[in-house]
Every structure is written in C-alpha cells, then in structure tokens.
Amino acid sequence: MTSLKFAKRISRRDPENADLHDLVGNYVILKHEACYSFYAHLHPETVQVKAGDNITAGQLLGKVGHTGNSTSPHLHFQLMDSASLMQAKGLPCAFTHLEIYADGTWTKVDRAIPASDARIRYV
Template sequence: MNKELENPIIIEFPLRGEWDAVNTPAKRIPSHGIDLWGQRYAYDFLKMKSKKLFDGSNFQYYLTGIKTKKCYCWNEPIYAPMDGEVVAAVDGRKEPKRIHPLVDLLRVLRNSISFIIKVQKTGMEHADYNNFVGNYIIIKHDGYYSFYAHIRPGTIAVKTGQLVKQGDILGKVGHTGNSTAPHLHFQLSDSSDLNQAKGIPCAFRNLEYHINGEWKLEEVSIPRHDVKFRYVKD
C-alpha cells in the first residue's frame, strides 16, 4: 500500500448495493490524475453489470446514446457516512437526458477550456468549479469536510446549516457537471473552499468484495478499481 494511505480517516460507505470504483487512490495518486480541488484521494463510484454502465446495447450507445435514467446507478440514494453540518448544498445544474461518448466528451472539453480561460482572466483563487462538479454537497465534520458531486437535479435533500446524522439521505446519484455517465464523486478534504482544499485519504468500514465468486468481508478497506464491492451494515 502507498505510504500516503497508511493512516486514513475511517468512515461508513455513502452508498448501498453493489458498486465499482473507477477512480480510486488504491489505483493511483492523484486518483483523478490531477491534484486540484482537494481531489488527491477522491473516488468515483458507479454501478456496472457485465462491464456495462447501462441497460441497453453498445450499438445504441455509440449511435444515438442511452437514456440517462437507464444507467444502473442513476437516482441511487446517497447517505451521510458520518454526522456533520451541511456547509454547501448547490442545485440548479441541468442533467443531460442521454449519455453518449462523443457528446459527453465534447461537453467535458468545453468546460475545461472555459475554466482555463476564466483562470487566465481572474486567477485561480476566483476559479468557478461548478461546471465541473455539477450539483454538489459539502459537509463539515470534526476537522475535515466531505464532498459529493454530480448529484441529480432536484434531489438534494439537505440545506446549508442543517445538521445530519450518519445514514441520512443527502441526495441521489446523477449526471451533472463534467460527467460521462451517472456516478458519485466523493472525497474528503481539509477545507470547504475547493480552490484551497487539500485532499485527505479515507477508508471505509465493512465492505464485502466479490472475489473468485464469493463475497469476502474487509472490516476497513480502500476500494480497488477492479473488484466489485458492497457495504454491509453492522
């Protein structure tokens, strides 16, 4: 294990059911290939069946696209993994009705170019990351912050200043911002200001991994990118 991950903050998993970690610090650090906005140890969680993200044919996906609501993890509830206070709950970003590899790639590229232009004009401290993260929630905990991005429009169930308990529903998985398919981007950081935040490594309690046809429990673990897993409540 990378030495940076030796003493992570240990929390509950924010989702239910079976999941895959596409981007994870268990695979590489920085997990998203860039050390920006506190995402050094960030995760991207999504659901796959037979290595597919959606209910439909690959031919349709590449030709006309697949309806967003047909993606396996779209609209899945997101749960608070620990107690805390909501310091940001930002809605209003629209969600594409379909996923399509070329269309989504062009949107991500457009957002990236727009961001670079704005940074050149105003400086990094005034950078607007909303086009990247879509609808999002930030929760303050004891000495750190949790961050949830790409939330489905209209599903954020908390508001700024609200106290939440572990297990409370925060919102639902969506496809807003720089997203090529519905998924949850999750991270811990030392600040609620993403332009200043530094990432903090975290691990999760009670995850079962599907290995050689069997589910095997690990009491504390950092999800790997090549093994399906699920959260098991105490």
C-alpha cells in the same frame, strides 16, 4: 455533522468554458469535526439538505446523478482539509462494511482504505 455548503446546478456540459462548480454539478459539502466531505454529480432535484442543516449518519443527502463533467451516473466522494474546492487537499478515507471487487468476485471487508481505482460497494 453540519451541512456547510450546498449548490444545486445543472452544468452546461461545456468543459472548455466551465468553472469548477460547473464541472462538479450538483454537490454537497459537509463539515465534520476535523475535515470536510464532498459529494458531487448528484441527480437534479434529489438533494435533500441545505446550508446550515444538521446532518445525521445515514441521512439521505441526494441520489447518484450525472451532472457536471460526468460521462455516466456516479458519485464523486472525497474527504478534504478545507471547504474550498480550489484550495482543499484530499485526505485518506477508510470505509467500513464494504465489498471490494477483484478478479470477478466481490469480497467482504470490515474496514479498508480502497485503492484509487478500486470498485467498491457498501453492504
């Protein structure tokens, strides 16, 4: 994988006057063989990569944060067909080695495409 685009910004937290990059806060976009992955709302000063870096599986990109238009610390992740946030279409994503939370219980799953409102964690 190659880090295609990187921006380190702290939002004004003014959604009425913000552009798209202000809304996503600190972010990383990685170029893969057939798609791009997008990681947003990263914590300030924790992003470990820069444009042009070669990235390996498991490498730390940054830490979960609360930048941009965010109500609490979290990671926004998506796969997309373009590096352009304004033009990209989202793509389905399957996760491996995860747990899905439902009815008060975490259930281990080897591979799944979680529902859009699912609460998941990596194991």
